[in-house]
Amino acid sequence: MAILARDIRLSKAPLVAIVDDDEAVREALSDLLVLDLPCRTFDRAEAFMAEYVPGRFDCLITDVSMPGHSGLDLLQRLRSIGSSMPVIIVTADTNPTTRLRAIGGGAHAYLTKPVSGAALLSHLQSALRWVGPSSNVD
Template sequence: MPAKDICLSRMPLVAIVDDDEAVREALSELLRAMDVACRTFDRAEAFMAEFEPDRFDCLITDVSMPGLSGIDLLRHQRSIGSTMPLIVITADTNPATRSRAIRCGAHAYLTKPIETEVLLQHLQSALRRTAFRSDAE
């Protein structure tokens, strides 16, 4: 289901934070095919430098990156009061890492390789959550 099928006042904007350029490009292409705008960042610090409340509708991040990890990014977003849904996409299959991400507020924790349909289901759920939150405000 294209994101435009969700009742939103504007095209959704998703942030992608991953140090792997090929992953960023693949996710960007997938989202654009769904009519979802995206902005990519090669590390958590770059995203944090451009973050503004309510600018992004969802964040997709890796866990293992140089500098701040995806878990650090999750913690930071929650510490500043952000309710933006965060989806973790990682090669890290450690159950402790998954538990930590979920405890820190991850909307979903998906391990690579990712099935496109599974990612799209979680993204649609996250965007519906954002749309519902915006309608309630």
């Protein structure tokens, strides 16, 4: 299932940020997306926030458990500064409380590893169609 800019009516290809401390996961997610969507990878939440500028990224895919700030901390930080960028959590954490915190905090989706490429792409496509008024949607 390919996500193409024409399928989601964007004036430019969306840029997806991937934040995960596991290099193999970052590479796998990047490889999954790279044919259709440009993406940037970051090894921790702090590295992402150091480069974050409102409107630069169209969607964020992040893990929950990482050294330093967690993916939930990152989600909370983005919401606290007014970002409505869709956030997709991809994690091995199956704790229902963590899932509720993520969804309650504004995550677009909470997917547990191992996640199929088709499921992730489906949620990503949904997130990119959902982006708010500050996005690149026509």
